[in-house]
Amino acid sequence: MRSFHSARRLLVSIVAAALCLATFAPPSPAADAVQVGVLQSLTGTMAISEVTVKNATLLAIDQINASGGVLGKQIQPVVEDGASDPSMFAQKAQKLIQQDNVATVFGGWTSASRKAMLPVFERFHSLLWYPVQFEGNECSPDIMYSGAQPNQQILPALDWAEQKGYKSIFLLGSDYVFPRTANLILKKHIEHDGKTMAGEEYVPLGGTDFSAVINKIKVAKPDIIFNTLNGDSNVSFFKQMAAAGLPSAKLPVMSFSIAEQEAKAIGPSLLEGSYAAWNYFQSLPDPVNKKFVAAYQAKYPGSPVDDPMAHGYLDVYAWAAAVKKAGSFDSDKVRKAAVALAYSDVGLGPTKFANNQSLVQTAYVGQLLPSGQFKILWQSKGPVVPVPYDPLSFPGKTCVL
Amino acid sequence: MSESTLVAGQLFNGISVASILLLAALGLALSFGLMRVINMAHGEMLMMGGYLTYVSVSVFGKGTGFVIGLVVAFIGTGLFGALLEVTLIRRLYGRPLDTLLATWGVSLILQQAARSIFGPIGVEVTAPAWLSGTLSLGGTVMTGLSIPAVRVFIIVLAAVVLGGVGFIIARTRLGLLVRAVHANRAIAEALGTNTRAVDLAVFALGTAIAGLAGSALSLIAPVTPTVGQSYIVYAFLVVIVGGLGSLTGTLAAAVLIGVFSAGAQIFTSQSFSDVLLLLCVIAFMQVRPRGIVSQSSRALEEA
Numbered sequence: 001m002r003s004f005h006s007a008r009r010l011l012v013s014i015v016a017a018a019l020c021l022a023t024f025a026p027p028s029p030a031a032d033a034v035q036v037g038v039l040q041s042l043t044g045t046m047a048i049s050e051v052t053v054k055n056a057t058l059l060a061i062d063q064i065n066a067s068g069g070v071l072g073k074q075i076q077p078v079v080e081d082g083a084s085d086p087s088m089f090a091q092k093a094q095k096l097i098q099q100d101n102v103a104t105v106f107g108g109w110t111s112a113s114r115k116a117m118l119p120v121f122e123r124f125h126s127l128l129w130y131p132v133q134f135e136g137n138e139c140s141p142d143i144m145y146s147g148a149q150p151n152q153q154i155l156p157a158l159d160w161a162e163q164k165g166y167k168s169i170f171l172l173g174s175d176y177v178f179p180r181t182a183n184l185i186l187k188k189h190i191e192h193d194g195k196t197m198a199g200e201e202y203v204p205l206g207g208t209d210f211s212a213v214i215n216k217i218k219v220a221k222p223d224i225i226f227n228t229l230n231g232d233s234n235v236s237f238f239k240q241m242a243a244a245g246l247p248s249a250k251l252p253v254m255s256f257s258i259a260e261q262e263a264k265a266i267g268p269s270l271l272e273g274s275y276a277a278w279n280y281f282q283s284l285p286d287p288v289n290k291k292f293v294a295a296y297q298a299k300y301p302g303s304p305v306d307d308p309m310a311h312g313y314l315d316v317y318a319w320a321a322a323v324k325k326a327g328s329f330d331s332d333k334v335r336k337a338a339v340a341l342a343y344s345d346v347g348l349g350p351t352k353f354a355n356n357q358s359l360v361q362t363a364y365v366g367q368l369l370p371s372g373q374f375k376i377l378w379q380s381k382g383p384v385v386p387v388p389y390d391p392l393s394f395p396g397k398t399c400v401l
Numbered sequence: 402m403s404e405s406t407l408v409a410g411q412l413f414n415g416i417s418v419a420s421i422l423l424l425a426a427l428g429l430a431l432s433f434g435l436m437r438v439i440n441m442a443h444g445e446m447l448m449m450g451g452y453l454t455y456v457s458v459s460v461f462g463k464g465t466g467f468v469i470g471l472v473v474a475f476i477g478t479g480l481f482g483a484l485l486e487v488t489l490i491r492r493l494y495g496r497p498l499d500t501l502l503a504t505w506g507v508s509l510i511l512q513q514a515a516r517s518i519f520g521p522i523g524v525e526v527t528a529p530a531w532l533s534g535t536l537s538l539g540g541t542v543m544t545g546l547s548i549p550a551v552r553v554f555i556i557v558l559a560a561v562v563l564g565g566v567g568f569i570i571a572r573t574r575l576g577l578l579v580r581a582v583h584a585n586r587a588i589a590e591a592l593g594t595n596t597r598a599v600d601l602a603v604f605a606l607g608t609a610i611a612g613l614a615g616s617a618l619s620l621i622a623p624v625t626p627t628v629g630q631s632y633i634v635y636a637f638l639v640v641i642v643g644g645l646g647s648l649t650g651t652l653a654a655a656v657l658i659g660v661f662s663a664g665a666q667i668f669t670s671q672s673f674s675d676v677l678l679l680l681c682v683i684a685f686m687q688v689r690p691r692g693i694v695s696q697s698s699r700a701l702e703e704a
Contacts, residue, residue, distance in 0.1 A: 043516065043626075048522040049522075051521055175670075201670065202672060203672075204672050208621075208631050209421075211414035211417055211552075212666035212667075215407060215410040215414060216407075216666075218543055221543060232623040232625055236623060239527070239528075239620065240549075242533070243533070243551040243620070244547050245534075245537065245549070250542065265524075265525065266525065270527060
């Protein structure tokens with residue numbers, strides 16, 4: 001009798017466990033659909049920048065689906081939240097690859113999040129499309145780097161500043177890998193060009209107190225500040241600079257993480273006259289760009305469109321084109337096809353992926369107007385070939401994939 | 402800019418940071434210091450004050466909107482705190498870990514509510530014209546000691562609020578009851594004090610002050626759903642180092658931490674000065690675990 005009861009209990013618990021596991025099984029895609037991962041911070045200190053990249057990525061997916069999908073299949077996005085936490089990005093990336101069996105993942109913003117995801121993508125040989133400007137210094141076959149390498153954003157900005165006659169440069173950034181590496185590269189080039197580095201300060205990511213930093217800036221008396229602060233810190237910095245009597249009109253600031261969207265959140269009045277360097281501005285006169293902006297604003301009225309969003313959008317089209325060329329969703333075939341594509345223009349001007357899996361793209365320097373849009377002051381003489389390892393800072397290293 | 406101007410500038414910054422810490426921590430000094438309620442949603446009270454100011458500025462314009470915003474933030478957050486106390490905190494007295502967990506839940510709910518109502522990227526609050534100036538002593542804006550009007554405003558506000566709370570505690574009947582309940586709750590109840598009403602008043606006042614602080618801080622910091630998280634650790638730090646139950650202690654701790662942090666940053670980066678600060682706090686707590694101003698009584702020994 002006892003053994004019968006315990007056997008029945010065992011059977012019931014096995015059935016219960018099986019049912020529980022079944023509810024956690026990934027939703028199986030429709031037979032004529034392919035799943036892709038979209039992984040950005042929807043919450044936390046980086047949400048200010050990343051939510052709209054997710055939106056632009058989804059817009060591209062919708063547009064491609066509307067014109068028939070890719071290889072006859074509709075694209076089904078699986079959206080996950082990285083929560084501004086690098087370890088969460090790694091976790092969610094693994095979940096997308098292993099549980100949802102996505103064909104590829106579009107996402108990441110901070111270099112910390114990308115570094116956390118890198119081992120995941122290398123372990124599973126899946127492909128990540130990374131849309132944000134970063135410090136370079138990386139050469140993974142499992143990542144397509146569409147965001148700017150230092151020689152496509154930071155160094156053109158330095159060239160432009162030197163041409164304008166700025167000689168003494170103050171470097172200010174959030175305390176993590178992108179600003180530290182960017183400033184390392186900048187220092188080498190500033191020295192090489194015979195200019196002065198007036199100072200170098202770092203503030204913890206998300207930090208709000210700039211009283212000491214502003215005091216040090218005043219001691220250093222720079223001609224221009226090169227700003228690699230990220231996220232909410234920019235709001236505090238500009239508010240406190242204005243309070244201290246140093247708005248951008250008085251002491252120019254060249255920012256590398258402020259685009260149309262951050263400008264709207266900080267308040268264009270605080271930022272007016274400051275500079276930014278990107279590979280895309282919403283105000284680019286390219287007619288393809290105007291269509292892109294119109295399509296985005298039809299879905300999200302009044303919303304600005306910026307460089308990372310444009311890259312998120314570009315990445316989806318590049319992946320779709322590569323899949324079509326390769327005739328397959330296999331990561332290896334797709335990435336080889338992606339670097340063999342010709343130049344195309346989705347709104348950033350002519351772009352294509354180079355053999356090192358970074359994007360060949362034009363560099364622009366703009367100045368912020370009170371409207372929140374940027375006036376384009378300068379652009380590079382044609383698309384700039386990406387160089388992941390700066391030859392002055394990391395001599396001898398190259399990226400061959 | 403000369404060496405002495407740099408040091409003088411950092412001294413001013415130290416006082417400014419101290420005033421910010423004091424404003425952020427005063428509310429907590431009341432709810433945590435006096436009532437031993439671990440309110441993990443304290444940072445979100447600051448956030449709420451900032452958002453209420455944003456709403457007020459949107460409705461009334463930048464100049465008057467900000468002043469009205471201060472009042473609205475104080476009253477609105479105070480009312481919310483009263484509601485929180487009656488529905489949640491009241492049921493969890495004497496259970497500090499449960500209060501911690503429950504208020505942490507409230508903090509998450511408030512952050513998500515802010516995200517849902519106002520969006521995740523934060524809203525713009527800029528200083529009105531009469532607070533936008535800078536006084537430059539001994540030179541130009543770049544070479545002299547600059548005294549931004551916004552920072553002076555926050556210092557003055559912190560002093561006024563501290564004075565107001567101190568006056569309430571020391572000289573009013575409510576303050577007398579608060580001190581009595583703090584010293585020995587059982588005897589105060591035996592003498593006919595309505596301890597529930599006192600608890601409600603103290604907690605609501607604490608959150609109201611936090612709302613006012615958040616409103617003032619929106620002038621120099623962002624107004625986003627997660628801004629409260631930047632302040633809560635330092636608020637607890639100031640209250641614990643100052644000594645639970647003592648306003649003088651909170652003031653002393655705020656000044657010490659502010660000036661130390663600003664002073665350390667003359668020589669090193671902000672990250673490292675934070676490390677030094679926390680090492681000093683740990684060392685201090687070994688020597689003086691009850692904080693700068695400690696109160697000992699037999700009733701408190703049991704707390």
